[in-house]
Amino acid sequence: MKKVKVLEDKCIGCGACVAVDPEHFDFSDAGVSKVISEQNVEGNATLQEACDGCPVGAIEIFDGCENEKCTCNPCKCEGECKCNDVEEK
Template sequence: MKAKVNENCIGCGLCNSICPEVFTMTDEGVATASSDISEEQEESVRETADSCPVDAIEVEE
């Protein structure tokens, strides 16, 4: 699985609060996703993508 944060990100920090192992906030105030997503993190990443208020998280299976 891969996750990407697109240009829709408003920097609300919800993804970082749900799944801090994968999503971090940059100095510019937007989120970025780790390229290393383990099988144990996949469910949390999907939940995070579904929770994003602006659909900024793209998940590739």
């Protein structure tokens, strides 16, 4: 399933993505963007606009794992979930 992540070491905290797509982005305590929702990523034009509009290319939409219980946020599994050992809470 499609997932989204912010490359925090690239983000300059300009706020463009937060303005364009507040459903998916907000500022972290460090003043950079963070992903706040993994829902409604697939085919989302607003999210794509935020991604395309990032001046430093810090937003990536990628094929994440299919595990709905995946605990990564944002998902870092990139195809193969590494959260299988995590017990349900």
